[in-house]
Amino acid sequence: MHPGVRPILEQLGLGGRIDALASGFHEGIWSEWGGPAHFQSFGSDDGVPWQGFHLWRPDFDTAMLLLAAEAGADVRRGVAVSSIAEEHGAIRHVKTDQGTITARTLIDASGRVRHLARQLDVPYRSRSPRLIARYGYVKGSCPVRDEAPKISGGRDGWTWTAKIRDGLYQWTRVDFNDMANDNWLPTEFQGMAPLSRTRGADVTWRIAERLAGPNWFMTGDAAATLDPTSSRGVLKSILTAMMAGHLADATIGGRLTPLQAASSYHDWLLDWFDKDVKQMKQFYHLLQDATPGMSIDV
Ligand SMILES: Cc1cc2nc3c(=O)[nH]c(=O)nc-3n(C[C@H](O)[C@H](O)[C@H](O)COP(=O)(O)OP(=O)(O)OC[C@H]3O[C@@H](n4cnc5c(N)ncnc54)[C@H](O)[C@@H]3O)c2cc1C
Structure with a gap:
């Protein structure tokens, strides 16, 4: 989640629960996109850095449903x-x-x-042309990815890698020719154990x-x-x-x-x-x- 999501979640009443739900707080991302890798900070307010974070989808969905029910929805x-x-x-x-x-x-x-x-x-x-995102999770340790996620783009596509929580990392790959196979892993995650099969989504x-x-x-x-x-x-x-x-x-x-x-x-x-x-x-x-x-x- 980009830091800009936080005030909206607070407005919806999730404020006090975000820190318990979120993980992998980071002050920016590494970007290697049309130039050498560099750190892009999200910025700050009065010296307090804005932080991006990860939300584990089933927990986030449950929290949102609970909020709706508390607000009187018949779920x-x-x-x-x-x-x-x-x-x-x-x-x-x-x-x-x-x-x-x-x-x-x-x-x-x-x-x-x-x-x-x-x-x-x-x-x-x-x-856009047809774009398929392949994504998956790996278990283990990848110290270079512990501080902040990274996006890197090249001739054939782009790759996103991030630490979600201790011992768990996520990757997304969009191959412009959709050539990625089911065993593909980003270089930095090679040798780590996939948590489940690679999944795909049409993101055209x-x-x-x-x-x-x-x-x-x-x-x-x-x-x-x-x-x-x-x-x-x-x-x-x-x-x-x-x-x-x-x-x-x-x-x-x-x-x-x-x-x-x-x-x-x-x-x-x-x-x-x-x-x-x-x-x-x-x-x-x-x-x-x-x-x-x-x-x-x-
Ligand atoms: C690989 C990948 C990485 C992404 N990374 C990011 C990211 O880092 N940050 C970000 O902001 N966005 C990211 N996105 C995009 C983001 O996931 C979606 O834009 C967002 O989830 C859309 O939310 P939604 O509520 O519209 O749909 P969804 O999140 O798809 O939710 C739809 C829900 O409706 C339910 N549903 C469907 N049909 C029915 C039915 N008939 N009856 C009842 N329920 C039904 C589904 O089960 C699901 O729970 C990513 C997407 C992909 C594919």
Whole structure:
């Protein structure tokens, strides 16, 4: 997590629990991207350094669900959605294996599963070549990675390595030609023991062509995806959900019509995504300019 995520988690009420949930605090990252390796600090406030940190996903998810329940949400787990249908552009009912759920507003936060888009046949617009991120965890010791994570880019792709907690490290590799095989490990982790099989995720930059309707919103990765070098995936999923919540509230309170809420959300998120794409292109161009023969054109 970039340090910028912390104030948002505090705003949501997770403040006192972050230090217990987080690990691998670091004041910046090592970057070898279109030039020699150098340390990029996150900055500081009155001499107190900002710190990035890692969150172990199942623990973070549990903490967030607990917060929602404490705030009065009726949390139901293990419910499979079977169908969602629009009625005059709005969605009133969601059919599940445990009955039909009726709601005034539907917010889809199903990540790369993109449940709502599949049900409504909403297409996605790609803004990069196909990018697959392979990632995994290794156990053991790697002293060079103990102080801070590192990103290094080259002609064929980029690699991220980080210490998550004592004895546990994580890596992500995006190979522009998707040539990485299942046994691939970053050089610095060679000889360490993989915790599980290498996993993969499609991180092609893309955005849904409809991001909201009269009473529904797509948030986080369900709405738009960038590759992990954006370092804002989690932040974006939280902020889009907060925005969807505010707009749903404004609609229910009669301050906005459902169509105004949908179009504000759509325009806001599309604009944010376009700015991110522009920034990401500049970032990749740094690599391209310094790496003759680089095989990606973003
Ligand atoms: C290799 C890799 C490294 C990354 N590193 C970073 C990083 O360092 N920092 C960062 O900020 N971002 C990172 N990201 C991006 C980040 O993980 C995502 O952007 C973020 O998790 C998106 O959050 P989300 O809530 O939208 O979706 P998700 O995190 O995918 O959550 C979706 C949830 O919905 C559930 N779900 C799906 N379908 C249904 C259904 N029908 N019913 C009920 N539940 C359902 C899923 O089980 C899941 O729990 C990385 C991504 C990858 C692939």
